[in-house]
Amino acid sequence: MAITLSPYARTMGFETSRDAEGHLLMTMPYSIAMRGRPGFVHGGALAGLLETVAYATLSEALGSDDKAVVKPINVTVSFMRGATEQLTYARATIERLGRRVANVEAIAWQDDPEKPVAVAQMNVMLSR
């Protein structure tokens, strides 16, 4: 299923790909447009990447036949390390896909997925 990126995601230059297991990956190439404090990616850009990969993963899991409208309830982002001026990867895991609510976790990393730069926990409403 093709991923349709939002205008925001295109403005940010997010790109989609697959890992070896076919899991959706989203990447954010570094540019000055992402910079927060000197030398580091802005936390808001990381949060935007995490939310975008979470929604894309959820949209794939729901499939094109499901007409549920996805609405954000809340997001908690934890920042573990400073993200430096390089490519950032992100992927999401759906922890529970209910009829009305989905719980999704997304992680972002640079060199090593075992050393995340940021993790987001999201609660999403599915309006049917």
Add this chain to the structure above:
Amino acid sequence: MTATPIADTFDPVAFIAMATRSGHNRTIGSRYHAHGKYPDGKGWCELALDYREDLVSDPETGILASGPILTVMDMVTSISIWLTTGIFQPQATLDLRIDYLRPATPGQTVIGRGECYHITRSVAFVRGIAHDGDPAKPIAHVAGTYFFTAS
């Protein structure tokens, strides 16, 4: 040790002008709106985020994506800490939680307001709201913590 009053050296207007000249804050087009201190000395700051079609989450609804709103809330809550202490000091966001109360109205400028409500030697606790015209009808609430990296 006797506490010596320290003159506020942090200038939020100059800081925001510098921070929005390049980098991610410029990408989303956030700008200074207001700042101040409560009677108890705790700081608050507001930034404005003008509506832009290239920042929406869905072209059909025209609703602003949450990423730019998070960027604004990170910035205003950060600045509220430096306003509270009166000095700029390096800090890292530990976490930021955002509750989406309702979607932002397409076309409306979003105002993000952040305040520092408690501070320790190592950690600052912040909260804030975002609204699109009426502060009594917020679009989002945030709560977060920052860690002073130099302490």
